[in-house]
Amino acid sequence: MRRSLVLAGAAVTVLGLLTGCSAGGDGADSGKTTLSVAALEGGYGRDMYTQVIQAYEAAHPDVDVQLQISKSIEDEITPNMKAGRYPDVVVLGQGRKAALTETLVKDKALEDLTPVLQANVPGESQTVSAKLIDGIVGNLNTNPYGDDKTYLMPMYYAPTGLVYNKGLFEEKGWEVPATWDEMWALGDKAKKDGIALFTYPTAGYLDSFFFALLADVGGEQFYNDVMTYKQGVWQTPQAKQVLDIATKLLSYAAPTTVGYANEQDFTKNQQSILDNKALFMPNGTWIVGEMADAPREDGFAWGLTPLPAAGEGGKRYITTSVESVWVPGAAKNKDAAKDFVAYLYSDAAAKIFAQSNAIQPIKGIVDSLSGENAEFYKVYEDPSVTALVGGFASTAPVPGVDIKATLFDTANSVISGDKTQDQWQSALNDASEKLRQAGS
Amino acid sequence: MATTTSSPPSDTSAPARPAGRSARRRGDGRFVLACLLPALVLFVLFMVVPTVNVFRMSFYTWSGFSPDMRFVGFDNFTQLFEDAQFVRAFQNTVALLVVVTVVTMGMGLFLAAIMTRQRLRGRNFYRFVLYVPNVLSVVVIAAIFSAIYDQQNGLLNGTLRLLSLDGLQQVWLGDQDIVLWSVAIAMVWQSLGYYMVLYMSSMASIPEELYEASGLDGASPTRQFFSITLPLIWQNLRTTLTFFVMSAVNLSFVLVRAMTGGGPDGSSEVLLSYMYKQAYTNSSYGYGMAIGVVIFAFSFLVSLLVSRATRREPLQF
Numbered sequence: 001m002r003r004s005l006v007l008a009g010a011a012v013t014v015l016g017l018l019t020g021c022s023a024g025g026d027g028a029d030s031g032k033t034t035l036s037v038a039a040l041e042g043g044y045g046r047d048m049y050t051q052v053i054q055a056y057e058a059a060h061p062d063v064d065v066q067l068q069i070s071k072s073i074e075d076e077i078t079p080n081m082k083a084g085r086y087p088d089v090v091v092l093g094q095g096r097k098a099a100l101t102e103t104l105v106k107d108k109a110l111e112d113l114t115p116v117l118q119a120n121v122p123g124e125s126q127t128v129s130a131k132l133i134d135g136i137v138g139n140l141n142t143n144p145y146g147d148d149k150t151y152l153m154p155m156y157y158a159p160t161g162l163v164y165n166k167g168l169f170e171e172k173g174w175e176v177p178a179t180w181d182e183m184w185a186l187g188d189k190a191k192k193d194g195i196a197l198f199t200y201p202t203a204g205y206l207d208s209f210f211f212a213l214l215a216d217v218g219g220e221q222f223y224n225d226v227m228t229y230k231q232g233v234w235q236t237p238q239a240k241q242v243l244d245i246a247t248k249l250l251s252y253a254a255p256t257t258v259g260y261a262n263e264q265d266f267t268k269n270q271q272s273i274l275d276n277k278a279l280f281m282p283n284g285t286w287i288v289g290e291m292a293d294a295p296r297e298d299g300f301a302w303g304l305t306p307l308p309a310a311g312e313g314g315k316r317y318i319t320t321s322v323e324s325v326w327v328p329g330a331a332k333n334k335d336a337a338k339d340f341v342a343y344l345y346s347d348a349a350a351k352i353f354a355q356s357n358a359i360q361p362i363k364g365i366v367d368s369l370s371g372e373n374a375e376f377y378k379v380y381e382d383p384s385v386t387a388l389v390g391g392f393a394s395t396a397p398v399p400g401v402d403i404k405a406t407l408f409d410t411a412n413s414v415i416s417g418d419k420t421q422d423q424w425q426s427a428l429n430d431a432s433e434k435l436r437q438a439g440s
Numbered sequence: 441m442a443t444t445t446s447s448p449p450s451d452t453s454a455p456a457r458p459a460g461r462s463a464r465r466r467g468d469g470r471f472v473l474a475c476l477l478p479a480l481v482l483f484v485l486f487m488v489v490p491t492v493n494v495f496r497m498s499f500y501t502w503s504g505f506s507p508d509m510r511f512v513g514f515d516n517f518t519q520l521f522e523d524a525q526f527v528r529a530f531q532n533t534v535a536l537l538v539v540v541t542v543v544t545m546g547m548g549l550f551l552a553a554i555m556t557r558q559r560l561r562g563r564n565f566y567r568f569v570l571y572v573p574n575v576l577s578v579v580v581i582a583a584i585f586s587a588i589y590d591q592q593n594g595l596l597n598g599t600l601r602l603l604s605l606d607g608l609q610q611v612w613l614g615d616q617d618i619v620l621w622s623v624a625i626a627m628v629w630q631s632l633g634y635y636m637v638l639y640m641s642s643m644a645s646i647p648e649e650l651y652e653a654s655g656l657d658g659a660s661p662t663r664q665f666f667s668i669t670l671p672l673i674w675q676n677l678r679t680t681l682t683f684f685v686m687s688a689v690n691l692s693f694v695l696v697r698a699m700t701g702g703g704p705d706g707s708s709e710v711l712l713s714y715m716y717k718q719a720y721t722n723s724s725y726g727y728g729m730a731i732g733v734v735i736f737a738f739s740f741l742v743s744l745l746v747s748r749a750t751r752r753e754p755l756q757f
Contacts, residue, residue: 082504097720098720098721099720099721099722099723103504103723104505106503106723107505109505202701202703203703203704203705256591256592256611256614258614258704259612259613259614260591260614261614261703262613262699262700262701262703263698264582264586264698264699264700265586265590265613268590397501397503397723397724398722398724399501399516399519399523399718399722399724399726399727400519400520400525400526400718400722400727401722402717405706409703409704409705409706410705411705412614412703412704413616413704413705416614416615416616418616418705419705
């Protein structure tokens with residue numbers, strides 16, 4: 001009798017432990033649709049999401065939106081996703097360490113959001129695509145397979161280019177260079193004053209630099225060829241010219257750059273701009289908030305410029321970082337999710353987002369900006385400057401091949417002299433070729 | 441519970457005794473099994489199943505999410521040996537394993553011997569100071585060493601400047617030839633106190649008479665250390681060697697991730713950090729698991745070899 005009691009007790013304990021592992025029950029079935037939204041808590045904070053959701057729920061009383069937001073949102077939603085419980089809407093861009101978005105793109109596990117573009121913004125008379133600025137959809141960033149289907153909706157956009165101290169340029173009477181020759185001349189001039197021409201926070205920040213440089217040198221077609229791993233693209237004269245310019249620029253890099261180019265110390269590289277020890281670094285609009293509390297030289301003012309033109313009067317591109325919102329193909333409430341995504345482009349939502357400096361690619365929004373943001377987004381007004389969106393095309397994953405690391409991280413070795421430009425070029429050629437084979 | 445313990449039955453007749461005892465023994469066995477069951481279930485669920493899965497997954501290409509896994513046999517493993525970055529990570533791990541083990545063990549033994557044998561003034565304080573790094577979180581350690589290694593205002597370069605040894609200043613985390621040793625120093629600093637305390641505790645249990653007797657025979661402290669202390673703590677030493685293998689694999693990963701991210705340009709990458717990069721950042725989960733299998737086999741093999749090579753007849757006091 002006692003033994004069976006003990007056994008029963010043990011069995012209950014085991015069962016209790018096992019059920020403890022499974023997730024809590026679903027919400028009560030009250031006829032309400034429960035929409036689960038997962039968002040990355042980036043530099044814009046979390047308040048804007050709660051406000052937008054409140055506004056959405058007020059307009060849609062039959063929908064209950066559950067927000068999950070975190071600075072490492074991938075770690076929190078991935079275990080559930082592996083167990084088959086997917087969030088309905090995810091606000092998360094590409095280029096993160098965990099690469100969740102990229103992985104789902106490679107798996108073709110995203111819902112086609114092309115219908116959202118044609119849908120009316122809830123409560124407004126315009127369609128979503130009519131509100132979006134030109135050229136923001138239809139590139140590899142939103143249509144990752146290079147066809148006309150949009151899987152990732154552009155959420156916020158921000159120019160990334162060379163960030164510099166406007167105050168220093170005014171004080172010294174220097175002009176922001178418009179061609180690379182002027183750039184080198186400026187580099188030599190600055191060196192005499194003990195200022196380095198260039199630095200970067202970590203090598204990963206060179207993405208904005210390289211993407212724009214590729215397009216500046218070879219045009220948009222060449223840029224797309226590189227991004228889609230066209231055969232032999234890294235052996236072309238244009239590719240050589242890109243690496244020539246990059247290598248020369250790296251030779252002007254601040255001596256402290258490589259030593260600080262890690263997760264722990266990268267802000268020290270950013271600080272060298274504030275301290276007038278380096279002139280330019282590739283970065284984006286978030287730098288203002290990130291370094292808000294950092295000490296700075298008198299008269300410091302943030303400036304952002306596209307890369308110098310490859311040739312006299314050449315077209316200049318500015319890499320535009322676009323964060324994305326997407327719907328997993330395995331989401332439960334896809335229709336409600338699409339309606340919610342369309343709502344994110346409503347005037348009411350855009351206003352809330354803009355207050356947190358999260359600027360959506362909606363026509364006319366730039367006119368309402370002030371301060372540094374107005375200054376940064378002004379680069380799009382220059383007729384010779386074109387926005388460049390996208391990144392390397394997705395292929396089936398190739399073990400051991402990471403072309404972004406090959407293109408960007410090698411800069412550390414080029415500065416320190418551990419690798420030559422030729423090694424760089426041939427490594428890029430190898431990586432690109434392997435990815436091309438995987439893609440086809 | 442007193443009735444379930446095996447007190448000899450008093451008034452049962454002789455022929456019934458064996459049957460009663462075996463029934464009781466079987467009952468005891470069941471009870472023990474029932475007690476073990478929860479732990480066993482958890483162990484299988486969280487240790488055995490994932491480990492088996494690592495081995496299974498290493499034969500597939502899989503991105504980590506998609507339902508379609510493709511069986512590729514040993515392809516992942518053959519690719520490993522053509523992957524220069526993997527080879528570099530392997531070399532780095534082995535280098536860290538050797539250097540950190542030798543340095544930590546040597547210094548740990550030396551300090552432990554001094555603290556137990558020489559009646560040092562304030563030794564409790566030293567022990568405390570040396571042990572503190574072990575309770576710090578790795579992120580804190582990374583921040584501390586970022587301040588020490590800073591190329592401009594760092595403690596290390598600052599001290600060198602102060603001593604007019606400017607030529608010895610280095611970019612500790614930026615020079616590809618040095619960065620791995622910078623990580624090694626942080627690892628030694630972190631684990632030294634722990635091993636020192638381990639060695640001290642086993643040294644303290646060695647009877648004082650042995651030292652007195654050998655002292656009367658004219659043995660120097662050095663001789664005493666090698667002829668008495670070392671042989672008598674040998675078993676303890678062997679155990680710590682296995683710890684070193686594990687910490688070289690695990691601790692190096694967390695430190696590298698927090699301090700250098702594997703950079704500059706992959707020069708401080710270790711096996712686990714490379715596995716993480718491949719499995720997650722590069723969406724090659726199967727390939728990452730193949731690296732995991734290599735790590736498993738490697739640490740298992742090294743532990744086995746070390747344990748075989750150091751086997752001695754245990755000495756008693």
